[in-house]
Amino acid sequence: METHKERVLGQVLDGRAIAAKIYDQLKREVGRLKSLHGQAPFLLSVQVGTHSASDLFARSQSRAASNLGIGYRLERLPQAVTQKELIRRIDEWNQDPQITGVTVQFPLPSGIDAREISAKLDPKKDVEGIHPQHIGQAVFGWSRIGTCTSLAIMELINATGADLYGKEAVIVGHSELIGKPVSLLLLDRFCTTTICHVATSDRGRLMEHVRRAEILVVAVGKPHLVKGPWIHPGAIVIDVGTSLVNGQVVGDVEFEEARSRADFITPVPGGVGPVVVATLMRNTVEAFKLQVERPNA
Numbered sequence: 001m002e003t004h005k006e007r008v009l010g011q012v013l014d015g016r017a018i019a020a021k022i023y024d025q026l027k028r029e030v031g032r033l034k035s036l037h038g039q040a041p042f043l044l045s046v047q048v049g050t051h052s053a054s055d056l057f058a059r060s061q062s063r064a065a066s067n068l069g070i071g072y073r074l075e076r077l078p079q080a081v082t083q084k085e086l087i088r089r090i091d092e093w094n095q096d097p098q099i100t101g102v103t104v105q106f107p108l109p110s111g112i113d114a115r116e117i118s119a120k121l122d123p124k125k126d127v128e129g130i131h132p133q134h135i136g137q138a139v140f141g142w143s144r145i146g147t148c149t150s151l152a153i154m155e156l157i158n159a160t161g162a163d164l165y166g167k168e169a170v171i172v173g174h175s176e177l178i179g180k181p182v183s184l185l186l187l188d189r190f191c192t193t194t195i196c197h198v199a200t201s202d203r204g205r206l207m208e209h210v211r212r213a214e215i216l217v218v219a220v221g222k223p224h225l226v227k228g229p230w231i232h233p234g235a236i237v238i239d240v241g242t243s244l245v246n247g248q249v250v251g252d253v254e255f256e257e258a259r260s261r262a263d264f265i266t267p268v269p270g271g272v273g274p275v276v277v278a279t280l281m282r283n284t285v286e287a288f289k290l291q292v293e294r295p296n297a
Contacts, residue, residue, distance in 0.1 A: 010237070010262035013156050015271045019278035022155070023068065026281055030069045033288065041288035042071035043101040043127065043281075044093055048086070048112070049079035053242070054105045060277045061103075068281055071098075083112045087120050094122040100291055101127035101284040106177070115176075124290045127283040130177060138184050144290065145283050150181040152275035153217055153238050160236055160264045162215075164189040170213035172196045172206070172226065172252070178219040178240060191215060218252040228257020237265040240272050 034040050045061050047054050058074050065072035077086065093102050102125045108114050118130040126134060129147040137143035157164070169191035173179040179195055186193045194213075200206050210216060210230045218226050219240035231237060231253075241252030251268030259265050266272055 010259040010265045012259070013159060013264055013266045013271055015156065015266065015274040018155055018159050019274040022278040022282060023064070026285055027068050029285055033285070034069065037292050040069055040071055041100050041284045042098055043103065043284045044073050044075055044099045046075045046077065046102065046104045048077045048081055048105070048108055057105065061280065064277050064281050070281065070284060079109055083116070086112060086117060090117070090120045094125060099125065100288045101125055103128045103280065125287055127280060127287050129283060135176070135181065138181055141188055145286055146185070147177050147181045148276050148279045148283060149178045149240065149272065150185055151279040152272055153182050153240070154185050155275050155279065156238055156266060156272065157215060157236055162236060164191050164215070167191050167214045168212050169193045169215040169217070170196060170209050171217045172210070173219035175219065182217055186215070220252050222252055223250045224252070224254045226253045226258070228254040228261065231258045231261040233261050234263045235261070237262045238272065239266050239268050242268055
């Protein structure tokens with residue numbers, strides 16, 4: 001009697017396992033730097049106001065830094081802090097020789113210009129990779145410190161072992177932190193890259209673009225924006241979005257339906273998030289090396 005094999009569902013990309021490999025490398029590197037320079041990197045994480053997601057991210061940062069031997073301090077500022085006061089504090093942190101890395105957690109309160117805050121960070125201490133200098137260098141492929149989430153996305157895509165040359169890549173979301181920088185990284189790998197945004201959706205063209213995506217990155221923050229049947233068969237799906245729906249954390253993509261069509265897909269939670277923390281730690285180490293190896297550059 002003939003039997004029929006069911007199609008294997010898309011492989012789930014385990015962000016925690018990928019992060020663990022990065023930590024193994026970083027732990028050795030931090031040990032080497034301590035022996036060579038007599039000090040370790042020190043990360044200052046800045047949180048303005050109270051956000052449950054930021055609290056969770058800060059705890060993950062603290063735990064990772066402690067395990068790696070990286071110094072860490074969380075600086076909590078009130079929701080009512082003014083832009084002028086925040087810039088004054090950034091100037092202090094830029095001048096503090098003990099602090100070798102600074103990350104400002106987003107989103108910031110509505111009265112603060114996030115772009116100006118990003119530009120006030122010392123580029124050598126900007127471990128989030130959001131200073132205009134880093135973004136500009138990324139255009140030329142020169143940057144040693146990229147935005148953490150875009151680097152995490154590339155780590156997850158690389159983990160699939162796929163040949164990216166000529167692949168159709170579609171990014172849903174065009175933010176400065178994710179959509180724009182990851183598009184540059186994919187272009188560097190010779191992907192044919194499309195960025196979709198709110199106007200794409202308003203014109204009713206989002207499904208059309210998503211359906212041809214061999215590599216799909218979705219970073220919008222709208223639960224289940226991308227429907228499972230839209231997924232290109234055999235696609236790599238990276239879901240960056242996180243939303244709380246009926247007490248559960250869900251992504252921007254309908255996971256189970258998408259998984260039945262994709263070759264690889266990230267879960268939410270447990271996909272992109274752990275790798276973002278790992279790339280933040282790697283940027284922290286890289287920033288330290290820039291300061292001790294090229295202090296006058």
